[in-house]
Amino acid sequence: MDGEELTEQETALYDRQIRVWGVDAQRRLSKAHILVSGMKGTVVEFCKNIVLAGVGSLTLVDDRLVTEEALSANFLIPADESVYDGKSIAELCCDSLKDFNPMVRVSVERGDLTSFGGDFYNKFDVVVVSCCSLAAKKLINEKCRKLSKRVAFYTVDCRDSCGEIFVDLQNYAYSKKKLDETVECRLQYPSFEEAIAVPWRALPRKVSKLYFAMRVIERFEQVEGRNPGETSIADLPGVLKLRKELCEAHSLNESQIPDALLERLVTATREFPPVCAVIGGILGQEVIKAISCKGEPLKNFFFFDAMDGKGIIEDITKPVHLKPSSFGERGVISL
Amino acid sequence: MDRIEVSNLNRQFLFRLQDVGKPKAEVAAKRVMERVSGVNIVPHFCRIEDKDLDFYNDFSIIVLGLDSIEARSYINAVACSFLEYDSEENPQEETIKPMVDGGTEGFKGHARVIMPGVTPCFECTIWLFPPQVKFPLCTLAETPRTAAHCIEYAHLIKWDEVHSGKTFDPDDPEHMKWVYSEAVKRAELFGIPGVTYSLTQGVVKNIIPAIASTNAIISAACALETLKIASGCSKTLSNYLTYNGVEGLHTKVTEFARDKDCLVCGPGVLIELDTSVTLQKFIDLLEEHPKLLISKASVTHRGKSLYMQAPPVLEEMTRSNLSLPLFDIMDKTAKDIVHVTGTTINKGTKTSCLRKLRVVFKGIDGVTDMDTAGGA
Numbered sequence: 001m002d003g004e005e006l007t008e009q010e011t012a013l014y015d016r017q018i019r020v021w022g023v024d025a026q027r028r029l030s031k032a033h034i035l036v037s038g039m040k041g042t043v044v045e046f047c048k049n050i051v052l053a054g055v056g057s058l059t060l061v062d063d064r065l066v067t068e069e070a071l072s073a074n075f076l077i078p079a080d081e082s083v084y085d086g087k088s089i090a091e092l093c094c095d096s097l098k099d100f101n102p103m104v105r106v107s108v109e110r111g112d113l114t115s116f117g118g119d120f121y122n123k124f125d126v127v128v129v130s131c132c133s134l135a136a137k138k139l140i141n142e143k144c145r146k147l148s149k150r151v152a153f154y155t156v157d158c159r160d161s162c163g164e165i166f167v168d169l170q171n172y173a174y175s176k177k178k179l180d181e182t183v184e185c186r187l188q189y190p191s192f193e194e195a196i197a198v199p200w201r202a203l204p205r206k207v208s209k210l211y212f213a214m215r216v217i218e219r220f221e222q223v224e225g226r227n228p229g230e231t232s233i234a235d236l237p238g239v240l241k242l243r244k245e246l247c248e249a250h251s252l253n254e255s256q257i258p259d260a261l262l263e264r265l266v267t268a269t270r271e272f273p274p275v276c277a278v279i280g281g282i283l284g285q286e287v288i289k290a291i292s293c294k295g296e297p298l299k300n301f302f303f304f305d306a307m308d309g310k311g312i313i314e315d316i317t318k319p320v321h322l323k324p325s326s327f328g329e330r331g332v333i334s335l
Numbered sequence: 336m337d338r339i340e341v342s343n344l345n346r347q348f349l350f351r352l353q354d355v356g357k358p359k360a361e362v363a364a365k366r367v368m369e370r371v372s373g374v375n376i377v378p379h380f381c382r383i384e385d386k387d388l389d390f391y392n393d394f395s396i397i398v399l400g401l402d403s404i405e406a407r408s409y410i411n412a413v414a415c416s417f418l419e420y421d422s423e424e425n426p427q428e429e430t431i432k433p434m435v436d437g438g439t440e441g442f443k444g445h446a447r448v449i450m451p452g453v454t455p456c457f458e459c460t461i462w463l464f465p466p467q468v469k470f471p472l473c474t475l476a477e478t479p480r481t482a483a484h485c486i487e488y489a490h491l492i493k494w495d496e497v498h499s500g501k502t503f504d505p506d507d508p509e510h511m512k513w514v515y516s517e518a519v520k521r522a523e524l525f526g527i528p529g530v531t532y533s534l535t536q537g538v539v540k541n542i543i544p545a546i547a548s549t550n551a552i553i554s555a556a557c558a559l560e561t562l563k564i565a566s567g568c569s570k571t572l573s574n575y576l577t578y579n580g581v582e583g584l585h586t587k588v589t590e591f592a593r594d595k596d597c598l599v600c601g602p603g604v605l606i607e608l609d610t611s612v613t614l615q616k617f618i619d620l621l622e623e624h625p626k627l628l629i630s631k632a633s634v635t636h637r638g639k640s641l642y643m644q645a646p647p648v649l650e651e652m653t654r655s656n657l658s659l660p661l662f663d664i665m666d667k668t669a670k671d672i673v674h675v676t677g678t679t680i681n682k683g684t685k686t687s688c689l690r691k692l693r694v695v696f697k698g699i700d701g702v703t704d705m706d707t708a709g710g711a
Binding site for chain 2: 012013014015016017018019020021045048049052053054075078079099100101102176177273274275276277278280281282284285286288295296297298302306307308309310311313
């Protein structure tokens with residue numbers, strides 16, 4: 001075990017949570033280094049939760065400047081414009097987060113995450129990306145996987161009043177309480193690229209429609225060269241056309257991805273604070289679990305829809321054996 | 336009525352180290368108003384029982400982040416007391432006071448929407464709560480088996496034996512250390528492991544473990560439902576959400592049904608009276624009534640205080656009503672709703688309570704004697 005004891009100050013501040021996850025987990029948290037990119041409402045909630053929990057350090061990446069839209073869902077940006085002073089959103093959030101827990105080292109990194117190399121990513125134990133293009137998600141995930149130490153990778157995105165979390169813990173061992181004894185378990189996670197390449201037809205029929213809807217819009221943004229989240233109602237015809245193509249390629253019935261759902265996700269660009277808090281809360285707890293290696297982590301997608309308040313976990317992993325009937329049908333199957 | 340403590344800071348992020356000791360309501364209001372322009376928050380640093388019914392009736396929605404069953408029970412009774420039923424025993428929509436309630440403990444939490452008369456109220460589903468942990472005295476005194484037994488022995492039995500007269504103060508570190516050392520001695524005597532100072536504090540102060548992430552999820556669910564009710568933009572959660580992150584991640588929404596006979600959100604306990612019955616006699620009746628057992632009752636009718644037990648000024652002002660017939664001071668209406676507040680014994684402990692009563696006066700024109708079988 002790591003030698004250092006918690007200070008008296010840490011023990012007093014973290015008393016209520018040490019009673020939940022124990023002193024060892026708290027020590028591991030205090031040595032963890034987290035990288036976060038894309039400071040929108042959900043990520044801001046996530047940062048608040050892990051800073052309060054007492055992680056070792058948190059590095060923020062987001063060079064954008066403050067907009068009125070950002071203010072509507074990012075509670076870390078102060079209301080007083082006079083302090084903005086040309087600072088980026090990441091810099092403003094950094095100042096606020098330091099206030100929440102002075103014991104956590106919060107800092108800012110400028111630049112394009114996709115251009116940083118293995119040396120950079122090696123500094124972290126956890127990487128969380130949001131408002132990230134499909135290409136960037138795959139690239140950053142790969143950089144994490146290439147390292148010899150395990151770096152946990154998460155993506156998180158909210159559209160309208162829905163949210164999606166993706167988790168990649170690679171080859172992961174953890175302990176779980178079963179009745180009175182502690183059991184050692186092991187899970188194997190696919191990368192983001194591997195997960196989304198699973199043929200849609202191979203997935204169970206009850207799979208959340210949100211999974212498909214998110215993939216359609218993600219692909220639309222890639223094809224149209226849009227920044228993540230930059231869609232509007234005017235794009236709906238184009239999105240529906242892409243849905244048709246993708247469903248044909250995957251031999252999936254178009255009704256599995258309802259028009260109404262796509263319209264919701266494409267139209268609303270403003271975030272909804274309570275949804276950000278739910279997703280940010282769940283993501284916060286997942287990251288805490290991954291750092292402490294205690295408790296069963298989510299595998300590997302989580303969906304939330306505020307309309308019905310339901311949270312759904314989907315395990316989207318390449319099946320070991322493909323059913324023979326999946327071959328010989330029209331369309332391209334990429335694995 | 337709470338003040339900020341250091342142990343709050345790991346999750347109550349509206350507070351900072353320099354706010355320790357200040358009233359929570361005041362600091363929270365100030366911080367939120369600093370960040371969100373156009374919102375108006377009025378803090379009230381007091382107990383929930385200190386406000387009268389009119390205060391609560393002013394609000395469109397009541398949202399709860401309370402820390403005990405008793406407190407929730409009380410506010411639930413307040414909100415349900417505004418509910419009125421029409422002649423067909425249907426709730427009257429304009430009297431429905433919606434409530435949103437949330438609570439957490441470690442990795443578990445719940446959020447629920449209560450529409451009095453439509454969805455189950457807090458009392459309708461009180462069976463959801465597991466019985467509160469209370470160790471039998473003989474276990475503590477003779478046959479302890481767990482570390483908690485040893486601690487409670489020191490706290491509830493040994494303390495009085497040694498410090499007769501002096502009250503135990505859970506916030507005094509010297510008192511806590513004494514209980515801890517006595518608990519250790521007892522544990523050694525019986526060969527029971529696990530007594531730590533941290534556990535001693537937890538058992539004696541009934542500390543609830545808490546983390547920021549669970550709170551974020553549950554408070555967000557509550558905020559979401561409150562926004563839906565206020566704006567009418569979508570149908571609300573129907574009606575009880577549970578979250579459990581103990582093993583993996585589990586959420587569920589259950590639609591519970593109302594208890595038709597609920598004493599709190601139902602049409603009110605029926606009380607039949609002769610027109611000659613005085614207010615004093617009525618108050619005495621409440622103490623004996625098997626469904627109520629309310630002592631030291633204060634009575635209000637349509638917002639007017641008929642008799643108030645406290646404060647002394649109000650007691651003096653309303654004392655003269657005690658000798659008057661209730662029928663007269665209720666404006667001679669044949670039947671109407673009154674609200675009574677007082678104390679009742681619930682599972683051995685005295686708790687504040689509020690009840691809605693349907694008072695019907697016998698022998699008045701248009702009202703025939705009701706079948707007592709269907710009444711009180």
